[in-house]
Amino acid sequence: MVGRKPKPAAMHELEGTRNRHKNKGREPQFSGVPTCPDHLDDIAKEEWERVAPELLAAGLLTEADGSALAAYCAAYSRWINAELQLQQNGMVFHSPKSGYPVQSPYIGIANTSLTLMRQFLTEFGMTPASRSRITVMESDTQDKDPFTAFMNEIGAIEPDDEQKNLQ
Structure with a gap:
């Protein structure tokens, strides 16, 4: 598909552009409130508890979005754990074979997790740039x-x- 990804109707409504939305009425409507999956670790569950109520209040979270939110929370937890390892072990270590300094693998884990988080945050309208395009009605x-x-x-x-x- 060429061009921008289409936005969900809820995002159009928050932006105040719902009337101009060409797929008005043709977008599938989901309902229900997702529950936090058991497989998430404690950090991911805390992030779920922090973010889910905000998304529900904005009308941007349904049962069908639970997997995407769980994936975001898992990436968030991975990022936090990688950052903690970097603080504890440093960004560089010496190779056991050669003795040369080598970049910590936790840097790659942290960077990959941040990329995934940014993608999910943008999908849910939770970055400053994506939020600036939304006008919330009083x-x-x-x-x-x-x-x-x-x-x-x-x-x-x-x-x-x-x-x-x-x-």
């Missing part, structure tokens, strides 16, 4: 009736006027 507009929300959106009602009308 949550208080969901509580208003559609007419008031429309009038407020076009600037016909100032927020202070709305508060006066409620009193």
